[in-house]
Amino acid sequence: MKKRNCFIGQSGGPTVAINASLAGIIHECIKSQKFDHVYGMVNGIMGLLESRYMDLGELFNDSQALEQLKHSPAMYLGSCRYKLPNYQDDPQTYEILFHTFEQLHITDFYYIGGNDSMDTVAKLSAYAKSIHSPICFIGIPKTIDNDTWGTDMTFGFHSAVEVATDTIDRIHTTATSHNRVFIIEIMGHKVGWVTLHAGIAGGADIILLPEIPYDMDVIAEAIDKRAKSGKKFTIIAVAEGAISKEDAKLSKKELKDKQAKKKYPSVAYEMAEKVQKRTQQEVRIAIPGHTQRGGSPCPFDRVLSTRLGAEAARAILDENYGCMMSVKNDKIVRVPLSEVAGKLKYVDPKSEIIRQAKITGISFGDE
Numbered sequence: 001m002k003k004r005n006c007f008i009g010q011s012g013g014p015t016v017a018i019n020a021s022l023a024g025i026i027h028e029c030i031k032s033q034k035f036d037h038v039y040g041m042v043n044g045i046m047g048l049l050e051s052r053y054m055d056l057g058e059l060f061n062d063s064q065a066l067e068q069l070k071h072s073p074a075m076y077l078g079s080c081r082y083k084l085p086n087y088q089d090d091p092q093t094y095e096i097l098f099h100t101f102e103q104l105h106i107t108d109f110y111y112i113g114g115n116d117s118m119d120t121v122a123k124l125s126a127y128a129k130s131i132h133s134p135i136c137f138i139g140i141p142k143t144i145d146n147d148t149w150g151t152d153m154t155f156g157f158h159s160a161v162e163v164a165t166d167t168i169d170r171i172h173t174t175a176t177s178h179n180r181v182f183i184i185e186i187m188g189h190k191v192g193w194v195t196l197h198a199g200i201a202g203g204a205d206i207i208l209l210p211e212i213p214y215d216m217d218v219i220a221e222a223i224d225k226r227a228k229s230g231k232k233f234t235i236i237a238v239a240e241g242a243i244s245k246e247d248a249k250l251s252k253k254e255l256k257d258k259q260a261k262k263k264y265p266s267v268a269y270e271m272a273e274k275v276q277k278r279t280q281q282e283v284r285i286a287i288p289g290h291t292q293r294g295g296s297p298c299p300f301d302r303v304l305s306t307r308l309g310a311e312a313a314r315a316i317l318d319e320n321y322g323c324m325m326s327v328k329n330d331k332i333v334r335v336p337l338s339e340v341a342g343k344l345k346y347v348d349p350k351s352e353i354i355r356q357a358k359i360t361g362i363s364f365g366d367e
Helices: 018-032 044-049 063-070 091-103 115-130 157-175 193-202 216-228 252-260 267-279 289-293 299-317 352-359
Strands: 004-010 035-041 053-055 108-113 136-141 180-186 206-208 234-239 282-286 323-328 331-336
Touching: 004 018, 004 044, 018 035, 018 063, 018 108, 018 299, 035 044, 044 091, 044 108, 091 115, 108 115, 108 299, 115 136, 136 299, 157 180, 157 193, 157 234, 157 289, 157 299, 180 193, 180 267, 193 206, 193 234, 193 352, 206 216, 216 234, 216 267, 234 267, 267 282, 299 323, 299 331
Parallel strands: 004 035, 004 108, 108 136, 136 323, 180 234, 180 282, 206 234
Antiparallel strands: 035 053, 323 331
């Protein structure tokens, strides 16, 4: 029986535990004894376009090496941020990639990444069908933002929430000593899952999300209300992409033009100036930044990453292609790529978790 050859790639922003999924795929491929070669793309699709890859089967041919890979930081294969064009618009890019596949007799393709990466897998799978290529494509979702459509959870999210929560916890200990407003900027340009969970867990008084446009009058009122009740400090957890009600009414072009002219390096600095003017309180800023993407993964993320990697390899062996590994009710299921590509999972402003947070007294700056 003719054996298979596969490519594995990592893409997008780094998350902790991403190498555990890589190790899971390598382990299952080698264990199955159905693969001659397990190749790794160096720096994702961009690296592959430059014919940069390595033989992972030779590098990780013993269990000890794979165990070390599971716990290694960053992205072992390197990453890229590259949005693959539609093949109708740029057929040459696809021809280059599939020429490499043909040269190496590739039968299977695994890509670990976020929303753009799942979009890449979907486009490659669609192109393969259009040219009647038998190559099988599988996506493994990872993102700290937990915004991938079609899955309850992505690995990296819990670890990022832990880092952000720890930041808020540490600010609490200094906040009680000063009559200040502390603004903590948390990752999340388009969605606010990390900010929402860290804000609730860390005891933030105000949480600002991209999905819930804020009103500065409401924020100022919430701060003043705390001060009058004897609470001399306020902690605001703000997502990178938090937006005012005024800006939310602008068109995409108008908003982009306005943001290009802003003098602030990030939303926290803009918010700090507005709060100081409205409340006359001292304001301090804390930005955990890329620490939310690094460090040691929490146990939950390690387990989930390993499970997704193992099931991705199993999907190929089961001849179930063109899908993304997904978590549904704590079970790993397979979702068609066509259903998830190009979609984001947003925080629902009317969701139960938002309602419950408001009951506890947390303000979202909207009412």
